[in-house]
Amino acid sequence: MNIRLLVADAHAAAVAGVKSFLAGTQIEVVAEAGDGQRAVELAIQVQPDVALVAVRLPKLDGLSTLARIKQARPEMPVVMTACHRHPAELAQAHSLGARGFLIKDFSPERLVATICRVAEGGETWTREEIRRVTGVLASARPAANADFLLTRRESDVLQHVVRGQTNRQIADELGISYETVKEHVQHIVRKIGVNDRTQAAVWAVRSGLV
Known part of the structure; x- marks a missing residue:
């Protein structure tokens, strides 16, 4: 059976590496996207069998891309790729319907x-990945109705925390100071009754806020 693959990654070298790994196999790369918006368009237009989507994408981040692809083509399997296993990203990818999560040092x-x-x-989530997701979920005990306590800016910051961004990256994207972001994160953690930013991110995913 031939498998038609969409690859979405901002780095041309990464796409080239995937194509090299798949040369001579039953898997054919039929579409390539360098940003999330284009990935969604190609998923609809080209109708690939599977999508391989990087978490870090310009214009539309990988997790939002996953959500939109699943809305448009809920039956199409999507596998996420990243350089690291961030617990919040694992949790959100799993909740949005990704079939697996590959770290970019994977073998052919x-x-x-x-x-x-x-x-x-099928799915390819490992026991370790599921353990990490469920472990963080179990340890997060948010306050009741905490989502209504967050200001609009705190909600914006929380969206970026879920994506695994650092305070410096959030500050640059939102056009505010590093110290302001740090203060917002502290307020978020306190208001929703969790211990750290990772638990806050997973709480946001579980609460359907992202």
Whole structure:
């Protein structure tokens, strides 16, 4: 069975690496996107069998891209890729319907096996990934109705925390100071009754705020 693949990654070298790994296999890269918006468009226009989507994408981040693809084509398997396993990103990817999560040091064999598995209707989440997600979820005990206590700016900051961005990155994107972001994060953690920013991010995912 031939499998038609969409690859969404901001780095041309990463896309080239995937294509090299898949050369001579039953998997064909039929669409390439350098940003999230284009990935969603191609998922609809080209109708690939599977999508491989990087968490870090310009214009529309990878997790938002995943959400939009699943809205447009809920039956199409999507596998996320990233350089690190951020617990909040794992939790959100899982909740949004991703079939797996690959760290970018994967081998050709792992890549092929993952794509084939999800194309057949399976999932490739490892026990360790599920353990990390459920562990963070279990440890987060948010205050009741905490979402109504957050200011608009705090909600904006929380959206970026969920994406795994640092305070410096959030400050740059929102056009505010590093210290202001740090203060917002402290307020968010206190208001929703969790211990740290990771638990705050997972709470946001579980609460459906992102």
